[in-house]
Amino acid sequence: MSVPSSTYRVQLRPEFGFRAAAEIVDYLRELGAGALYGSPVLDATPGSTHGYDVTDPTQARPELGGESERKALSARLKDAGLGFVVDIVPNHMSVEVPKANRWWWDVLRHGRASEYAGFFDIDWTRGRLLLPVLGDDAAVAELTVDGDELVYYEHRFPIAPGTGEGTPQEVHERQHYELAGWRRGNRELNYRRFFDITNLAAVSVERPEVFAETHGEVLRWVSDGEVTGLRVDHPDGLADPGGYLRRLRTGAPGAWLVVEKILHPGESLPQSWPVDGTTGYDALREIGGVFVDPAAEPVFTRLAAEQGARTGYAEVEQRSRRLVTDDILVAEVHRIAALLNGVDAAAARAAVAEVLIAFPVYRSYLPEGAAHWAAALERARERRPELAPAFDALDSRVRGAPDGELATRIQQTSGMVVAKGTEDTTFYRFTRFAALNEVGGSPDRFGLDVAGFHALAAGRAAAQPSTMTTLTTHDTKRSEDTRARLAALSEVAEEFAAAVRRWSARRGIDEPALNLLAWQTLVAAWPISPRRLRGYLDKAAKEAKLRTSWTEHDEEFERAVEAWPDEVLGDAGLAADVEAFVARVRGAGWSNSLGQKLVQLAGPGVPDVYQGTELWDLSLVDPDNRREVGYRARREILDRVRAGEQPEIDETGAAKLLVVHKALTARRDRPELFTGYRPLHGEGVAADHLLAFERGGRLAVAATRLPLGLERSGGWRDTVLPLRAGTWTDLLTGRAVGDAPRVAALFDRYPVALLVREES
Structure with missing residues (x-):
């Protein structure tokens, strides 16, 4: 099995094709990456900047350099000892042109x-x-x-x-x-x-002839050893995801295979799927959550209520999903309802919509996931008891023929309703604390305690050690470093709430949810240009569908939103106030960034580094997160780090590149260290601010959490980290430490440590 030690994600596009990717292969090898993980490489809509709009799955995209340059990139990667993971899109094709x-x-x-x-x-x-x-x-x-x-x-x-x-x-x-x-x-x-x-x-990829035509070229690359892994986009849209994945595994028996499956807390992948795991949104939620202070929840809830934003998550989510079933995916609901022969048409449509709205997860995979189907039915019955006969008919026919058209279509469509209603609407309406509003996230769950984190990480190590983990993707609502600074706000919640009241009174946006999101975004992404902020807020306002949308425009409101970035940044007093607040949390954001990155890179699973995020990256949702990456600057910093430099933690982000380089190189060169999972616990008055674990019996990871609270409480003081007997070396600093290091000394250079116990 071609499981990489790690992956490095690149967004291929006409301006950065196969040849440009080949030019960074040496850099990726020196950085420590195990594989290059590319966005879709098949022919796509002319000019496409992302490649998910495939038009011809039988050829490498000419705008990226075509077959000859694809083969050259594969050869370059193979010579460098790197794998090549390709993103494939089985659910749909572009018909725009x-x-x-x-x-x-x-x-x-x-x-x-x-x-x-x-x-x-x-x-x-x-x-x-x-x-x-x-x-x-x-x-x-x-x-x-x-x-x-x-x-x-x-x-x-x-x-x-x-x-x-x-x-x-x-x-x-x-x-x-x-x-x-x-x-x-x-x-x-x-x-x-x-x-x-x-x-x-x-695309009807469940038909064998369609699968053969749409996958033949990619599977040839796998068979020829030119592609070592596949990332499957949006399996929830398929008629039979399990059947599709079994067919794909048969065609690519030795490939590393991960699926873009978003798991709710407590949900597992269907056990019948022959895959190595997900693309890592579950890990993102857990790693990000442990750096958030749950004590801040009531403060942010009060602020949202004061500002006029809705604070009941379940209600906001239900309304958002209903908007999708009633106004957006109407044709899909009608097509499903038409399959309920003998049921009044209006009742059938209402029942179908209600069940789609009520799904506790993205979809079920009957007969697997029957409990999720039952939960959706139960919740729907509670909301609309008068539709009981229609629900009974729907339930009996779906359960009676779990592979029939009715069951298939309602399961395919539930994922669409959840994604559009929750990710693309609720997350822009329920803006109490934006760090939690992430793909795969649960904004109603304010943070994760250390014990909960350890339990989930140990479960991943035991059940899916080859799953992908991530902190940033092309689809995340904001980058990992942007979320890391937002997490710091949870430690100064009262100060931030007071600032938002002050700023809103001076330059507020006349829509509470967007107003809250705008101030959080401004602080999290500072410094940010008016152009970038304008583009983000325009998208956020339209996705929320409260005052305007992509199809129903409120021109006056949109003009006000468009003007807001220049008004705020052009208000010298207000801009200075915001900048001063950013200075208050910037260091804590950097600490969180280093902590969550090391935890991801050294933890269970195969870690992915999204393009450019080896340095600080304060990106927002696409297309902002697909901007050009400056590899020349990154090469220069990497050269200095490889020569022994231990950079300061400052605005250059060089300290993050050090962490990425040391962790990735260790994973690639010493894979025996990265097995199993054992929680470690500090001893002392500040032990709650330490997140630590051991892997392979000889590697320990330690990170600071809630750094502002740590500072207020007097620092680490007597806190120590007990380790197995022996001499440990911090790979980040090269220093030897004992088997019970004082945490203050361990973290005197960086707020994280990557320790290896050398055998005599």
Whole structure:
């Protein structure tokens, strides 16, 4: 099995293709990475900056350099001793530019007679394929004909053979598709999509012939030894995730295989899945949580209530999910309800929506996860007892045929409702404490105690030692260092609340949830340009869907939000006040950053480092987190660190690169140290501020938690860390320490330590 010691994630794009990735391979080897982990590399929508909009899964993307440069990158990695992990997208393909997707183009041209008609999840019983691309239905009058194509501005569509005579409108009426106003998409779409994105059409990968066509090229790379691992995007959208993963494992028996599966607290991966683990959002939640002070919860709750924001998480989440079922994924709800033959249509739709809203996790995988299905039914019945007959019918038919269409579609759709309703709506509405509002996070759970952290880490070491762990991804709402500074706010909660009251009175945003989020973001990402902050707040306001949205604009409110960054940063007194507050928590944020990074890198699982985060990275949600990485500066710092420099903890972030380099190199060169898991506990008055564990009997990790509280209480004082007998060396400083080091001395240079016990 090709399990890497660690991975380094890069975002490939036309400006940073295979050749550019090959140019950083030597740097990654010297940094200590075990594998390069790349975003999707198959052909995608022209100009795509992320690659998840695949248009042709049978070839390496020409805009990244094509097949020749892909092979050159693979060879370079192999020569350097690094693995190559590729991100694959089995659930959907892009149809934004129809001609770029030859399968979709053929379906549009030939309809159900196309040899690719079964490749996409289309409901052909509902007439022509609806394409919601027009400004409104009346825009059909603006269509023109150009040869054998129907044209609407920059959009082009094929004309079926023998149907090209007459006016453009007459030609349009004869096609296998109907061009419609974009607003009709949410209610009338008759093909499954990725969430609410009509430009991404779902693929029927459960069909063996579709799997073969969509995966043949990638599996060839695996078979040839050019790809050593696969990261599977969005398995929850698939009709049969378990069956798909078993087929994938058969095709790639020696590959490291991880899935982008978001687990709620207490949820486990289905035990039938032949995978090495998840992409690490569960670890992110746990590692981040242990650096948050739970004592701050009532302070932040009071502040949110005072400002007029909602403080009941369950209510906000339920409302957000209902918005998704009632306004956004209406077509999907109707398609499922139509399968409940014999049940009143209105009752069927209401029952389906209520169950989707009530899911305690993203989805079940019947017959696995039956308890989650039962919990959703029970909660739905409590909310809408008058729908009991419809719930009974739904339950009996789903349980009676767990692999039938009804069960399949409701399980596929529950993940969409949870993701859109929770991650993409609730997390922008329930903004009490933004450090917890992360993919895979639980904002209603304010932090995690040390005992709880140890139990979860030990469980990961025992059950899934080869799972990925992460702190930052291309999908996180904010980067690890941004969250680390936010975590520090939990230690000065009263001071921060007073500051927010003061700042809001002077320059508040007229929407409470966004106002709270804006001040937290400003402090967490400081210094930040007005342009970056403007882009973030615009996205946050539209995702929240409270005063404006992507489709229903409040222009006046959007102008006010757009002006806010310049107004705040241009207000000298206010900006100085914010900067002074940032200075109060910056050091604690750095301490948290180093602590959580070392815990991730040395803890159970295969750690991933997101591009550029080996230095401080105060990024926000995409596209902010996909900015160009300055590798020249990182190479220079790494050279100094490898030469023996022990950098100060300062704004350069060099201290973080030291931690990353030492931990990754140890994992790669001494894998025997990174096995098992044993909690360690400090002794002394400040022991609660120490997070420590042992691995392999000869490696110990120690990190400072809640550093501001530690400072207020008088520091480490007599606290010691008992270790196994012997001489231990801190890999970060090179110093030898005894087997019961005083923590004050252990942390006199850095707030973390990576200790190895050398055998005589």
